[in-house]
Amino acid sequence: MSSKTGERVVFAVLGVPMLICMFIFSWILTLLLTGIGTVRWELLTVTVLRGGMFEMIVGTIYLLLGAVAVAGPIGILAAIYLVEYAPSGRLTRVIDQAINNLAGVPSIVIGLFGYTFFCRHLGLGVSLVAGWLTLALMVLPIVIRGSEEALRMVPASFKEAALALGATRWKAISSITLPAAAPGVVTSVILGIARVAGETAAILFTSCVLTARGLPKTPLEPVMALSYHLFVQIVALGTPAQRVFGVALVLFMTVVSLSLLAIILRIRYRRRQPWLR
Amino acid sequence: MIGEAKIDIRNLNVWFRDNHVLKDISFQIRENAVTAIMGPSGCGKTTLIRAINRMNDLIYGCRTSGEVYIDGYNIYDRNVNVYELRRKVGMVFQKPNPFPKSIYENVAFGPKIHKMANGRELDEVVERSLREAALWDEVKDRLHDSAFNLSGGQQQRLCIARALAVKPEIILMDEPCSSLDPAATAKIEALIRKLGKRYTVIVVTHNLQQAARISDFTAFLYMGRLIEYGDTKSVFENPQSELTEKYITGKFG
Numbered sequence: 001m002s003s004k005t006g007e008r009v010v011f012a013v014l015g016v017p018m019l020i021c022m023f024i025f026s027w028i029l030t031l032l033l034t035g036i037g038t039v040r041w042e043l044l045t046v047t048v049l050r051g052g053m054f055e056m057i058v059g060t061i062y063l064l065l066g067a068v069a070v071a072g073p074i075g076i077l078a079a080i081y082l083v084e085y086a087p088s089g090r091l092t093r094v095i096d097q098a099i100n101n102l103a104g105v106p107s108i109v110i111g112l113f114g115y116t117f118f119c120r121h122l123g124l125g126v127s128l129v130a131g132w133l134t135l136a137l138m139v140l141p142i143v144i145r146g147s148e149e150a151l152r153m154v155p156a157s158f159k160e161a162a163l164a165l166g167a168t169r170w171k172a173i174s175s176i177t178l179p180a181a182a183p184g185v186v187t188s189v190i191l192g193i194a195r196v197a198g199e200t201a202a203i204l205f206t207s208c209v210l211t212a213r214g215l216p217k218t219p220l221e222p223v224m225a226l227s228y229h230l231f232v233q234i235v236a237l238g239t240p241a242q243r244v245f246g247v248a249l250v251l252f253m254t255v256v257s258l259s260l261l262a263i264i265l266r267i268r269y270r271r272r273q274p275w276l277r
Numbered sequence: 278m279i280g281e282a283k284i285d286i287r288n289l290n291v292w293f294r295d296n297h298v299l300k301d302i303s304f305q306i307r308e309n310a311v312t313a314i315m316g317p318s319g320c321g322k323t324t325l326i327r328a329i330n331r332m333n334d335l336i337y338g339c340r341t342s343g344e345v346y347i348d349g350y351n352i353y354d355r356n357v358n359v360y361e362l363r364r365k366v367g368m369v370f371q372k373p374n375p376f377p378k379s380i381y382e383n384v385a386f387g388p389k390i391h392k393m394a395n396g397r398e399l400d401e402v403v404e405r406s407l408r409e410a411a412l413w414d415e416v417k418d419r420l421h422d423s424a425f426n427l428s429g430g431q432q433q434r435l436c437i438a439r440a441l442a443v444k445p446e447i448i449l450m451d452e453p454c455s456s457l458d459p460a461a462t463a464k465i466e467a468l469i470r471k472l473g474k475r476y477t478v479i480v481v482t483h484n485l486q487q488a489a490r491i492s493d494f495t496a497f498l499y500m501g502r503l504i505e506y507g508d509t510k511s512v513f514e515n516p517q518s519e520l521t522e523k524y525i526t527g528k529f530g
Contacts (some may be wrong), residue, residue, distance in 0.1 A: 157374035161436070164332060165387040165443060166364035175386075180377050273377065274425050 016052040032249070040247040048211055048224060055215055055248055059223035060254070062216070064193050064204065066132035067139050072189050074136075075143030079185075082144070083151040084173050108201040110137050116192040129219040131207025138193035139203060146188020150181040155275050183269030184213035187262045194258035198251055236272035283447065283477040289343035291324050291333060295489070296324060298324045300501040301341075311473035311494035313509065314481045317529070320465035322481040322497045324447040329479070330366040331359050345445070364391055367440030369450040373432035375424035375439070380407075380416050381436055384422050387443035403443055410438035411468050432459025437468065447477045450512065466491050485525055489513050497521045 046052025086092040114134030124130040154177050162172035178185075196202065208228035216223050230247050233239040241248075282305035286320040289297040292511055299321045306312050314322045327333045329345060331352060344351045352362055357522050364387070384403045388394045394402045403420070407413040412434040416427070424435055433453060440448060450469070465517045468493050472478050482488050486508065489494050495506040495512040498521075505512055505521040 059383060155374070157370065157372065158376055160332075160375065161370065161374045161439070162337075162386070162390075163335065164330060164363055164368040164370075165439070166360040166362075167386075167388065167390050171390055176376055177389075272423075275377075 008270055011116075013202045017086050032252075035245045035249060038242070039249055041047060042142075043246060044250070046149050047214075051243040051249065053226070053229075056224045056226045056247065057210070058215055059208075059251065060197070060225045060227070060251075062128060062223055063135060063195055063207065063225055066128065066219070067112055067135035067196060068189060069191060070132050070136035071139035071143055075140050075189075075192070076147050078140075079147035079151060080173060080178070083148050084169070084177070091228055099141050099144055100127050102137065106201075107199055109140060110134060111202040111204050111206060113137070114202060119206055125220065126205070126209070126222045127220045128207055128216050128223050131203045131223065132219070134202045134206045135196045138196050138199065142195055143188050145211055146191060147181070147185045150184025150188065151177060151273075153216060154180040180273070183265060183273070187266045187269075190262040190265065192260065196226065197255045197258055198227050203228060204231070205267070225256070281308055282306065285344075285346040285349075286328075286462060287346070289325075289328060289345060289428070290341070291321075291328060292340045293336065294338040296444045298501055299328070302503045303504055304496060304506045306477060306479060307476060308477050309368075310331055310493040311469060311478045311480060311491055312494040312496065313488035314479065314496045314498060315483060315485060315488045315524075316498035316504075317524070318483060321501045321522065322483075322498055324450050325498065326481055328370075329447065329449060330363050330368055332363075332368065334359070353354045364443045364446055366447040366449060367443065367445035369433070369436050369440055369448065369453050371452045372456050373428070373433050373436050375432050378424060380424050380427070381420040381433060384438050384442045387439060391443055393443065406438040406442040407435075409441050409472075411471075412438055428461070430457050433461070433465060433497045434455060434468065437465075438491055445476065447479070448472060450478065452481050452483065454482075456485075462487075471510060485513075489491045497524065499512065 043052040044057065045054050046053045048175050082092070082095070086095070111134060114130060114137070118124050118130040118133050119126060124133075158176050158180060159172045162176045163169070167175075203225060207222055208225050210220040210224070210229065210232050212224055213221060230244055230251065233244045233247075234241060284306040284315060286305070287303050289299055289302040290297070302325065310428045314325060316322050324333060328341060329347075329352075333339045333341060338420060341353060344353060346352070347362075347366070350357070376386060378386075380402055384406050384511060385399055388399055388402050404413060404417075408417060412431060415437075416422075419426075421437065427435060436450075437453075453469075454465050464489065469478060469480060473491075475492065480488075480491065492509045494501060494507065495505075496513065497516075497518075499520055505518045507517075510520065513525060516525060
């Protein structure tokens with residue numbers, strides 16, 4: 001077999017997954033293009049009680065913002081600790097592995113944990129706050145890993161210069177390393193949100209209802225969410241998929257635009273960080 | 278004028294884990310003079326100057342014994358404030374390492390963290406430091422530009438200005454010209470000569486001509502030991518040790 005034939009075989013083998021991706025992508029695109037015309041955009045601001053999706057959209061935003069408010073600071077601080085302070089030892093390795101495992105836990109398991117621990121054990125019931133905490137568990141490993149990477153990319157020479165000027169370790173980290181890593185940290189937070197924006201299993205038992213009277217007034221009340229609405233309509237109520245297409249589309253666009261935002265931010269900031277080039 | 282001993286190093290030993298990097302170093306460094314520390318790669322030059330501002334402390338597995346007296350106080354004493362020590366003993370690194378901030382912010386960082394100045398006063402400190410580092414005229418119209426827009430030589434002078442801004446008494450320079458072209462090197466060398474009149478400057482270099490050009494005193498380090506130390510002229514023209522003679526005549530190193 002000549003090397004040329006070998007080359008062709010490899011090329012063909014590598015091409016297959018590419019074709020599969022393109023097939024899936026074009027299928028989604030067809031669905032989008034055919035469906036986009038049937039969606040009534042005015043429903044975005046109409047209450048659920050009149051067949052709209054206002055509360056679902058706002059409810060989803062509530063869930064995401066709360067999850068980030070919990071997981072963001074904890075994740076960033078954990079990343080700073082792991083990169084800058086943690087001694088390299090057994091405990092650190094255990095923590096490191098635990099974070100990897102947390103990232104790998106199926107969302108349905110996280111949802112069940114959230115239900116038994118936050119809703120039942122802590123007595124939060126099916127509520128917005130239980131949803132925040134449960135989703136935060138999913139956001140956390142993404143924020144930690146992403147922020148860790150961003151912090152490690154900052155040249156050690158920056159911190160060294162600050163320390164040589166007589167800065168304390170925390171001062172050097174907080175005013176030099178962290179601002180330099182900020183774009184990467186922000187990107188990781190957005191990716192974290194994108195990861196749970198379409199999440200259903202984690203909020204299934206912990207914080208959602210199909211219909212409620214308006215938006216939750218306190219964090220102890222349940223919410224409506226786009227993903228949950230889709231799930232119940234199709235699986236439990238057997239509603240034809242075409243009738244909930246609008247909800248699916250809004251959800252899809254939310255997730256895609258969040259990921260896109262993360263990518264754009266990363267590209268924009270990379271230009272301002274010559275040490276990454 | 279060249280003054281009294283500013284730094285008195287006595288029986289200094291440094292280990293990195295099992296690696297004995299500095300062996301029983303003792304010598305005195307004069308005030309308001311330029312002292313060059315030369316020697317082949319890996320002889321402990323950098324470790325020696327980093328012992329003077331205790332930057333070695335930050336390296337995991339580093340152990341130090343012996344004493345380093347600055348103005349008569351042992352900086353390895355238990356109750357020494359290392360942050361104040363590092364304010365007093367500035368450092369310039371091998372590769373220019375400005376912060377990813379504006380030119381102004383780079384110089385203002387030190388005075389800010391030590392709460393030495395703010396407002397107009399801070400502006401004055403920044404200007405004075407940049408003038409002292411012979412950079413002011415080149416950057417006065419773009420103080421708020423990113424420091425990364427400067428050339429390598431300008432970045433290194435910015436790092437010198439940044440160190441000067443906290444009013445140090447001693448300035449440690451770790452091969453400050455090794456990443457620069459000859460023109461930028463000449464500027465930094467002239468600057469070092471000038472700074473040597475007002476500060477106690479210690480320059481690590483593996484460039485013999487540079488040591489001869491810029492320093493008043495020269496120490497020769499080899500494999501962690503201080504082989505020779507004296508005024509630069511006599512070290513180069515009349516070395517006492519055979520090793521030094523071999524080194525300066527290019528037989529090894």
